[in-house]
Amino acid sequence: MNVRLPGRVVARDWAPVDGSQYSAHATSGERRPDLQQLESKLAAPKEVDFEMTNTTVDHRPAPLPPGTSAPEFGLQSTPDQTVSLAEFRGQPVILAFYPEDWSPVCSDQLALYQEVLPEFQKFNAELLAISVDGVWSHLAFAKDRNLHFPLLADFEPKGEVARAYQVYRATEGTSERALYVIDANGIVRWSYVSPVGVNPGAEGILRALESLGEEGGS
Amino acid sequence: MSTTEWGAVLTMPVADDRDHVQGPAEAAVTLVEYGDYECPYCGAAYPIIKEVQARMGERLRFVFRNFPISTSHPHAEQAAEAAEAAAIRGSFWQMHDLLYENQRRLRDQDLRGYAEQLGLDVEPFGKELDEHVHAARVHEDFMSGVRSGVNGTPTFYINGARHDDSYDIETLLAALERAAASS
Numbered sequence: 001m002n003v004r005l006p007g008r009v010v011a012r013d014w015a016p017v018d019g020s021q022y023s024a025h026a027t028s029g030e031r032r033p034d035l036q037q038l039e040s041k042l043a044a045p046k047e048v049d050f051e052m053t054n055t056t057v058d059h060r061p062a063p064l065p066p067g068t069s070a071p072e073f074g075l076q077s078t079p080d081q082t083v084s085l086a087e088f089r090g091q092p093v094i095l096a097f098y099p100e101d102w103s104p105v106c107s108d109q110l111a112l113y114q115e116v117l118p119e120f121q122k123f124n125a126e127l128l129a130i131s132v133d134g135v136w137s138h139l140a141f142a143k144d145r146n147l148h149f150p151l152l153a154d155f156e157p158k159g160e161v162a163r164a165y166q167v168y169r170a171t172e173g174t175s176e177r178a179l180y181v182i183d184a185n186g187i188v189r190w191s192y193v194s195p196v197g198v199n200p201g202a203e204g205i206l207r208a209l210e211s212l213g214e215e216g217g218s
Numbered sequence: 219m220s221t222t223e224w225g226a227v228l229t230m231p232v233a234d235d236r237d238h239v240q241g242p243a244e245a246a247v248t249l250v251e252y253g254d255y256e257c258p259y260c261g262a263a264y265p266i267i268k269e270v271q272a273r274m275g276e277r278l279r280f281v282f283r284n285f286p287i288s289t290s291h292p293h294a295e296q297a298a299e300a301a302e303a304a305a306i307r308g309s310f311w312q313m314h315d316l317l318y319e320n321q322r323r324l325r326d327q328d329l330r331g332y333a334e335q336l337g338l339d340v341e342p343f344g345k346e347l348d349e350h351v352h353a354a355r356v357h358e359d360f361m362s363g364v365r366s367g368v369n370g371t372p373t374f375y376i377n378g379a380r381h382d383d384s385y386d387i388e389t390l391l392a393a394l395e396r397a398a399a400s401s
Contacts, residue, residue, distance in 0.1 A: 107290070108369070108370045109369070111287050111289040111290045112287065112289075112364075112369065112370070114289040115287055115288065115289055115360070116364055119361070119364070145289065145290065146289045146290075147289070198369075199369035199370055200369065201364070201367050201368065201369035202364050202369075203364060203365055203366070203367050206364070206365070
């Protein structure tokens with residue numbers, strides 16, 4: 001079953017990272033009719049398990065699969081600095097595509113990655129976060145949230161890199177919330193598209209980095 | 219537990235000799251919270267947990283683990299270490315409650331004040347905070363959360379499975395009761 005949900009709405013696999021804001025079940029009062037309608041289409045929504053993330057209501061695009069050569073890019077990280085993927089050949093790279101600066105889930109996700117950064121660095125991995133926002137927004141966002149890894153501006157041509165990685169959301173004009181782990185040779189080793197309102201956490205990245213090590217990073 | 223791309227299950231089992239636990243070991247349901255003392259959502263969850271505990275009584279075991287996100291909350295790490303410093307003096311839960319009841323007052327001198335309020339010897343307590351004696355323990359909690367799929371705070375686990383729904387009182391209680399019924 002493929003359900004296209006309007007706007008920012010919610011599949012049943014949402015983690016309510018902030019308690020209730022994005023939950024299909026409002027904490028009190030009336031439930032949204034569109035969600036009720038959606039739920040009535042889903043079998044036994046209360047019993048849904050995490051497998052639905054990948055099956056039943058999955059309307060997310062398929063990212064580039066493991067084994068693909070990661071598309072090269074050069075994007076601005078500050079008004080006078082450009083970061084290219086090729087600079088990091090020889091070490092693993094984590095690409096974290098996120099929809100927009102300032103949105104609540106993005107902030108949680110990137111704050112978590114800042115916190116987990118030392119763990120990523122144990123694998124000599126470089127974390128690059130990418131959104132369609134411009135460099136000045138990125139600078140203000142990074143300063144406000146104490147983020148100390150590059151936020152890259154996929155700004156002009158807008159979303160070009162997100163498109164190359166098959167994670168552009170044309171309707172919204174933003175990218176998906178997507179993760180890539182690229183190995184030292186520039187090959188995609190793991191990719192994942194999260195529901196756009198769900199913080200995917202860091203566990204998938206760490207697992208992917210661990211499996212690079214097991215396979216000799218080749 | 220269903221398969222998922224990464225573990226939405228608790229990877230570090232609850233251990234009575236390491237974890238901070240309220241409620242009996244043989245309780246039908248174990249609720250684990252990964253929390254940050256400076257996080258307002260955790261602050262909002264604090265009275266909800268109290269209420270859930272009051273309603274479920276001995277049928278519930280509650281465990282708190284540290285998940286400070288210092289990037290967003292500059293006092294969260296030190297507050298977590300203060301709770302651990304209180305823990306080795308047998309006062310974890312009293313400190314935990316004081317911290318959540320005073321979320322906006324978590325500077326170092328505040329933490330020392332809470333230790334004094336709890337009748338703890340402030341000097342060694344303060345020294346442990348200064349020297350970050352309990353940082354390793356806090357980090358161990360944090361990483362166990364990361365590896366269990368914690369993606370924000372608070373994140374709850376009910377009998378080891380991540381609770382991916384609202385934690386308003388009715389929803390949380392219903393989920394706990396379901397777990398109790400099936401255990």
